[in-house]
Amino acid sequence: MTPQAAMLQAMQRQAQAQAQAQQPVGPKEWAGLKDMPAKTQASLNEVLSRMTSKGQTEMTVVFVGKQGAGKSSTLNSVLNERVAAAAPFQPETLRPLLAARRAAGFTISLLDTPGLLEGDAVSQRGMSSVKLAMKDRKVHAVVYMDRLDSWRVDNSDRAIFKALADNFGMDIWERTVLGFSHGQLSPTQLPYDQFVEARANELRSAIRDTLNAPHLALPHAVVENGSRCATNKDGEKVLPDKERTAWVPKFVSTLADVATRLLDPMEFDEQKTYSKDDPNKKRRLLILPMLALQVFVLRPFITNLIRADIKKGKGGRV
Numbered sequence: 001m002t003p004q005a006a007m008l009q010a011m012q013r014q015a016q017a018q019a020q021a022q023q024p025v026g027p028k029e030w031a032g033l034k035d036m037p038a039k040t041q042a043s044l045n046e047v048l049s050r051m052t053s054k055g056q057t058e059m060t061v062v063f064v065g066k067q068g069a070g071k072s073s074t075l076n077s078v079l080n081e082r083v084a085a086a087a088p089f090q091p092e093t094l095r096p097l098l099a100a101r102r103a104a105g106f107t108i109s110l111l112d113t114p115g116l117l118e119g120d121a122v123s124q125r126g127m128s129s130v131k132l133a134m135k136d137r138k139v140h141a142v143v144y145m146d147r148l149d150s151w152r153v154d155n156s157d158r159a160i161f162k163a164l165a166d167n168f169g170m171d172i173w174e175r176t177v178l179g180f181s182h183g184q185l186s187p188t189q190l191p192y193d194q195f196v197e198a199r200a201n202e203l204r205s206a207i208r209d210t211l212n213a214p215h216l217a218l219p220h221a222v223v224e225n226g227s228r229c230a231t232n233k234d235g236e237k238v239l240p241d242k243e244r245t246a247w248v249p250k251f252v253s254t255l256a257d258v259a260t261r262l263l264d265p266m267e268f269d270e271q272k273t274y275s276k277d278d279p280n281k282k283r284r285l286l287i288l289p290m291l292a293l294q295v296f297v298l299r300p301f302i303t304n305l306i307r308a309d310i311k312k313g314k315g316g317r318v
Contacts, residue, residue, distance in 0.1 A: 033080065040236050040248055052105065061142070062134060065115065066115050074179060083097070098133075142177070175262050182224065221254045
């Protein structure tokens with residue numbers, strides 16, 4: 001082989017290697033699915049098949065909420081893999097985390113994001129991370145995570161509701177599922193099912209009232225990520241409700257219902273202004289009335305007072 005041919009061959013190999021490196025890496029096989037109880041596997045495969053039959057071969061879900069609400073733990077539980085760091089007192093990452101898995105020709109992508117609260121105010125870093133997660137992606141469903149054992153909705157919660165609408169538009173709430181962690185809770189006053197319904201209605205009503213959007217569906221699902229979660233005879237993790245609901249298939253099924261109900265996925269445009277409350281336009285309609293009040297009422301009134309004082313000889317006195 002001549003030196004020129006050898007050089008050409010080396011350049012070709014280098015070009016092929018660069019091309020392979022630039023090719024996007026496809027999602028991994030959903031290995032954790034095979035380690036789930038057989039009945040859970042069957043239920044999840046049924047959900048994925050139902051979506052595929054409707055022409056949908058992928059579902060991207062973004063988890064949002066406050067710190068400690070259970071976003072990372074729920075992502076790990078659904079995939080049955082330790083993908084996101086989820087440990088008490090461990091600082092959150094400031095960047096979103098994507099976990100994409102493939103099974104039976106279907107791709108499920110779960111995006112974990114940092115908490116949206118910093119002190120008592122909305123975290124701008126957290127909001128920027130959600131924007132980064134949604135950039136250049138088609139989002140089919142959003143999970144707003146909160147704890148089942150939180151007893152009230154306060155002003156910081158309402159600030160988050162509004163900030164999400166201002167930054168992403170109402171489309172984000174149209175496809176939101178309310179996820180409640182710590183589902184193994186044992187309420188003392190109400191039966192479990194009534195307590196869950198009351199807690200979900202409280203959060204749902206607060207979101208609707210804050211955003212003035214009574215039409216929002218906001219379905220809910222309860223999860224339990226703890227190692228002490230009860231199991232049924234089939235080995236599935238179940239909730240302490242009357243039905244002993246296997247929560248992983250129920251959770252994924254709720255997401256699938258939202259994703260298939262809204263055929264067009266959400267596409268976030270960072271150049272678009274979603275907020276309806278433009279501070280530059282706030283109370284703009286009051287400018288003309290206020291100007292008229294000053295010109296035709298206040299100015300003549302003050303002028304007459306000054307002239308009256310001058311006639312009485314009070315002008316110039318201190």
